[in-house]
Amino acid sequence: MGAFGSPIHCSQRLLFVHSMETVLQVLIDGILSGLLYALVAAGLCLIWGVMDVINFAHGEFLMVAMYVSYWLGFLAGVDPLVSVLAAGAFVFLLGVLTYQLIVKYTVGKPPLAALLATFGLAMLIKNFCLNRFSPNFRILSDTWLGDKTYHLGELIIPIPQLVTGIIALLVIGLVYALINSTRFGWAVQATAMDKEAAELMGINTERIYLLIFGIGGACVGIAGGIMPTYLAVHPEVGSLFGLIAFICVAMGGFGSIPGALFAGLLVGVVESFAGFYIAPVFKYVAVFGLYLAVVAFRRKGLFGW
Amino acid sequence: MxxxxxxxxxxxxxxxxxxxxxxxxxxxxxxxADNSFRMHVFILILLYASMAQAWNILGGYCGQVSFGHSVFFGIGAYGAAMALVTYGTAPWPGILIGMAAAGLVAVVISYPCFKLSGHYFAIATFAIVEIFFRMFQVWDWIGGAIGLDYPVIEEGLWNLVWYSKTGYYYFALILFVIVFGVVRWLEGHRFGYYMKAVREGQETAESLGVNSAMVKLTAMAISAVLTALCGVFFVQYNLRVDPSMVISLDMAMKFVLITILGGAGTLLGPLAGAAVLIPLQEYTRAFWGGLGGGIDLIIFGLIIILMVIKQPAGIVGIFQGIRQRIAKARGKGGAEIGTP
Incomplete structure (x- = not known):
């Protein structure tokens, strides 16, 4: 450890480790950020599972949603809890457009064509925002949820993150129900399994792809819509979230929404514990190391087939 | 003919x-040579063409699209910088150690990564970049996030530092000749055909007796060592290094995008890609300066999207298409050349 410089002094750390409350607090923080990751990942997971396409601009979709919510709050005074709907709708359209203008044309090209094309889109969106909105960090103040916290004994639960977590669970549940117990969902599953066969059954797979890209965008749009309450928005904010979403989806397993939820929670908790008990800089090292460890043993992720 | x-x-x-x-x-x-900005652009074209060509061995010829080459780039850069800045010697021992370390790291990370396929492989290489980036940022021995700054030292071959662009220009040309020479040699060599066989179909290649794991591992090692050499040039040219300059995801993507833009799996592709991208990047930056933050990357993003959609074979593919069209017109008769 010496080479890396430990931020917490040894005796202090012992004190922390032995406190049960601290462990619980770190766990709660991890679960709350994990739910957010899961929501971001769910959208990506849907697209990946149905189309076998990685949307590299996923993190940038999140950033766009955050800007939508931020500007609505800043210019029109709309609270993020309301503008979350606008952000979701906006990114739904962005997803539809992305499919219609870009991803549609990568079908049948080399497997990574869609990834590279959407990377180009990510560069475009990121630098457009950089150019228009400057690299400044922006955060909304005086929102309804604001800096409110809920005290549970010794534990502190931040309300904005809690609400985000609840919304994340709701949206993920809704998407899961949509895929598993509606006619549309069955059509989606059929398309994911065998595109040609689904077309022969009279399913308009083109429209399914379009809607899936839209719904995947809406998921990340909703996540991004709430975030300006507690997280600053800037043009680079999406990159890390995008990467973590890739990790969650790949770790959870090809197109498995419960897998993405589980992986999101796991990533959140590992990040939280590594950040607290080892060193803050190690939290992402731990997360990405966890991914490598998981795929080394299960090539298709935890819930993959 | x-x-x-x-x-x-x-x-x-x-x-x-x-x-x-x-x-x-x-x-x-x-x-x-008296326009130092033009020299700078030429030097960067040669550097980025070499980087993309080094990536092309694994990504283009062998078909394993790695997004992790900035790790090897960074290791090479840090090798030279450590020797010069921390130990105060010539960069040469550092260059050798850095290249060897890059090869070693390549072999070690290949072991888990090559078991994966498609998107899982791509994401694993992203994860490796992030891990190395964050480790380098907090590693005090190599200067942490602040990085290493070169002192003022004597110019010449011994220190691999020059005060004029001309020195770097020839250094970059030598780098270019080495990397392109290796790839040209591989193209005609048996190993080059093995790599292409693995790219076209791993199972088929194996059924013909090609040890695909060994081929991929060797391609990775060659690619990593050459990438590290490019990193050496990068640090000697910039006279400083920090983790975000070399081991970032953006840098890792440059290797991929230049090659894809030019045409992956061809000798000419990396040079064509660099010759288009680098002037675009440097001249837009010079033209708009700080005001136009990101305009070069907006244009570049658009080019990438259009290229992947319309012409996945890259710039080389466009030329091949034109050449085929001309050949076809000639075959039909000289009169039709002018009317495509």
Missing amino acids: VNPTKNRIFGKDAVWLLFIAVVAVLPLVPGF
Whole structure:
């Protein structure tokens, strides 16, 4: 450890480790950020599972949603809890457009064509925002949820993150129900399994792809819509979230929404514990190391087939 | 045109030798070398063409699209910088250690990564970049996030540092010749065919007796060592290094995008990609300066999208298409050349 410089002094750390409350607090923080990751990942997971396409601009979709919510709050005074709907709708359209203008044309090209094309889109969106909105960090103040916290004994639960977590669970549940117990969902599953066969059954797979890209965008749009309450928005904010979403989806397993939820929670908790008990800089090292460890043993992720 | 063997030796290679000769005498032409910005652009084209070519071995010829090459790039850069800055010697021992370390790291990370396929492999290489980036940022021995700054030292081959652009220009040309030479040699060598066989179909290649794991591992190691060499040039040219300069995801993507833009799996592709991208990047930056933050990358993003959608074979593919069209027109009769 010496080479890396430990931020917490040894005796202090012992004190922390032995406190049960601290462990619980770190766990709660991890679960709350994990739910957010899961929501971001769910959208990506849907697209990946149905189309076998990685949307590299996923993190940038999140950033766009955050800007939508931020500007609505800043210019029109709309609270993020309301503008979350606008952000979701906006990114739904962005997803539809992305499919219609870009991803549609990568079908049948080399497997990574869609990834590279959407990377180009990510560069475009990121630098457009950089150019228009400057690299400044922006955060909304005086929102309804604001800096409110809920005290549970010794534990502190931040309300904005809690609400985000609840919304994340709701949206993920809704998407899961949509895929598993509606006619549309069955059509989606059929398309994911065998595109040609689904077309022969009279399913308009083109429209399914379009809607899936839209719904995947809406998921990340909703996540991004709430975030300006507690997280600053800037043009680079999406990159890390995008990467973590890739990790969650790949770790959870090809197109498995419960897998993405589980992986999101796991990533959140590992990040939280590594950040607290080892060193803050190690939290992402731990997360990405966890991914490598998981795929080394299960090539298709935890819930993959 | 009659004898294909003759054509290969005196056609393709002759064009390359001519190109190198022209590039080599350019600084001697009056009026060329005195514009230091133009020299800078030429140096960067040679550097990025070499980087993309090093990536091309694994990504283009062997078909394993790695997004992790900035790790090897960074290790090479840090090797030279550590020798010069921390230990105060010439960069040479650091260069050798850095290249060896890059090869070693490549082999070690290949072991888990090559088991994965498609998107899982791509994401694993992203994860490796992030891990190395964050480790380098907090590693005090190599300067942490602040990085290493070169002191003012004597110019020349011993320190691999020059006060003028011309010195770097020839250094970059030598780098270019080494990397392109290796790839040109691999193209005609048995190993080059093994790599292409693995790219076209791993199972088929294995059924014909190609040890695909070994081929991929070797391609990765060669690619990593050459990438580290490019990193050496990068740090010697910039005279400083920090983790975000070399081991970032953006840098990792540059390797991929330049090659894809030019045409993956071809000798000419990386050079074509760099010759388009680098002037675009440097001149838009010079033109708009701080005001136009990101405009070069907006244009570049658009080009990438269009290229992947319309012409996945890259710039080389466009030329091949034109050449085929001309050949077709000629076949039909000379009169049709003008009317495509």
